[in-house]
Amino acid sequence: MSTNQALFERARRVIPGGVNSPVRAFRSVGGTPPFIARAQGPYFWDAEGVRYIDYIGSWGPMIVGHVHPEVLEAVQRVLVNGFSFGAPTEAEIEIAEEIAKLMPTMQQVRFVSSGTEATMSALRLARGFTNRSRIVKFEGCYHGHADSLLVKAGSGLLTFGNPTSAGVPADIAKHTTVLEYNNAAALEEAFGAFGDEIAAVIVEPVAGNMNLVRGNPEFLKTLRALCTKHGAVLIFDEVMCGFRVALGGAQALYGIEPDLTCLGKVIGGGMPAAAFGGRRDIMAHLAPEGGVYQAGTLSGNPIAVAAGLKTLELIQAPGFYERLSAQTARLTNGLAACARDARVPFSADAIGGMFGLYFNETVPASFADVSRSDIPRFNTFFHKMLDAGVYFAPSAYEAGFVSSAHDDAVIDATLAAARDAFAALAA
Template sequence: MSKNQALFERAQRTIPGGVNSPVRAFRSVGGTPRFIERAEGPYFWDADGKRYIDYIGSWGPMILGHVHPEVLDAVQRVLAHGFSFGAPTEAEIEIAEEICKLVPSIEQVRMVSSGTEATMSALRLARGFTGRSRIIKFEGCYHGHADSLLVKAGSGLLTFGNPTSAGVPADIAKHTTVLEYNNVEQLNEAFQAFGAEIASVIVEPVAGNMNLVRATPEFLNALRDRCSEYGAVLIFDEVMCGFRVALGGAQQVYGIKPDLTCLGKVIGGGMPAAAFGGRRDIMAHLAPLGGVYQAGTLSGNPIAVAAGLKTLQLIQRPGFYDDLAKQTRKLVDGLTAAAREAKVPFSADSIGGMFGLYFAEQVPASFAQVTQGDTKRFNAFFHAMLDAGVYFAPSAFEAGFVSSAHDDDVIGATLDAARGAFASLAA
């Protein structure tokens, strides 16, 4: 028995499903999860000592690669002074100033510890600011596991949303309307029907949790226009795509200014840190200034802030995003060529340091289109690549990530493995 298998069997005795986050369990692809012991640059090593080229990067934060020496040094220097204080630090001000400088729509920001906490708090703030209850989200966009966000579409536009998780009361789900991503007509119909009730629209401008799916400019402009017209708060959930697709996030790419933005992943540099922020007049409704309560013992934790602040400083070096996008495009173009050579139906897309792989002829534009992909073929490809030492996301519904440590040799080794994997699918 491999050490990974032994650890997984042991874990299942004390941890539900043997994992602390569901996608890690390999349920959708089958097989045994890899238990990771260490990482460096573009690689990590499992409990059996096998090395993998890592394309999940802790689901996005490791934009500089693992254990970047300058980030490590920043964390070690702070560790010597204490782990957590429950009181303000100067570093919290510094990272807030850096975020506000890099994301112009953010005038003030509140640090939290996770993306779920950021989106949950932003929605509460939007409701408190507007005095309304209804929110709009989009099928396939994941905004964390807060009750009001674990909702799927009802049978029609005017029906209540349905919980997608046990434990979510119908009375909470009914305040969430779920629409199709990139569907402008449906969005307009929803505002015509519910406009005066809508507190907020929350959206991933570049979705990463139904695989990589880009919003169209027309869709995001319609969101901005309808929210402005009806007085609703537009929230960009950039927990995943923020600082991943561009220095100013997806809102810089699209040239659209949301009212609130949720950030995570990269701003923690691999540590548990996230944030939400936006217009000063909206943020003024947060306690202790206003009546919308939000708090967190570990918010602005000094160790997490040190890792995040150093990461934000390093990604500002000239040419960083051009190089990152170039390497990511080199990966997806190479994978597409290898699939074409093997005559395997396949497409791929990338933006900045994010990418998506689809076992379908066309790049999808909605969750419904993503679900039409060949998941059985994806699963076979995943395991062929895993055996070859390349670790992609263990699900056909997750985006992938490239770091600045993924140089030409790493991309080349990946494509060598992919040619063999695609050939095996065609056999």
């Protein structure tokens, strides 16, 4: 038995499924997950000493690569002062000011410890602000595991949503309406039917949890206009795409101002940190100023704030996003060329430091489109790349991530492995 297999068996005795987040279990692709021992730059190493080129980057945070020396130094500098205080610190103000500078729609910011906390709290705040209950989300967009968000579409457009997880009461799910992503006509119909009931619409403007799917500009503009017209709160879930697709997030790319924004991943530099924020008049309803309660023992943790502040500083270096975008496009264009040479149906997309791989001839615009991909062929590709030392997301429904540490040599090594993998798929 290999070391990874032994660790997986040991983990399954004390951890449900052997993992602390489901996708890590490799259930979608099959096989035994490598247990990671250390990381550096664009690589990590498993418990058996095998090195992998890492294209998940802790699912997005490691935008400057693993263990960047300046981020490490920033963390080490604050560690000696204490791990957590449960009291205010000046650094919390500094990172809030930095985020507000980079994302001007976030006039005020409240820090939490996870993306789920951020989205859950933003929805509660929106409901408290509007005195309404209904929320709207989109098929394929994942916003964390809060009860009201683990909902899929009903049998018809205007039917109640259905829970996608055991333990979610139908009475909670009925307050969530699920629409098709990038479908402006469905938006118009939903707001026409119950616009005065909608507290908030939450959306990933660039989706990363049904693989990478870009929001259509007209869809997002329609969404902004309808929320304004009907007094609903527009929430951009930029936990994944915030500071990943552009310095000002997807909202800067599209030129659309949400009422509230949820952030995570990059703002913690790999440490557990997230935030939600937005219009001052909405944020004023949050305790202790208002009646919407939210609290967290480790919110604004000084170590996470130090890592996040330094990461936000590094990504503002001149040309950072131009180089990151170029390397990500070099990867996806190269993979598409390998697939064409092998005559394997395949497409790819990239925006900033995020990318998507699809075993389909066209880039998807919705969850239904992604579902039409050749999933078994993706699974075979995934394992051939893993065997060659390249770690892509272990699911055809997850986006990938490139860091500033992924230089030409790393991309070239990836493409060399991909040529062999696509050739084997075509055989």
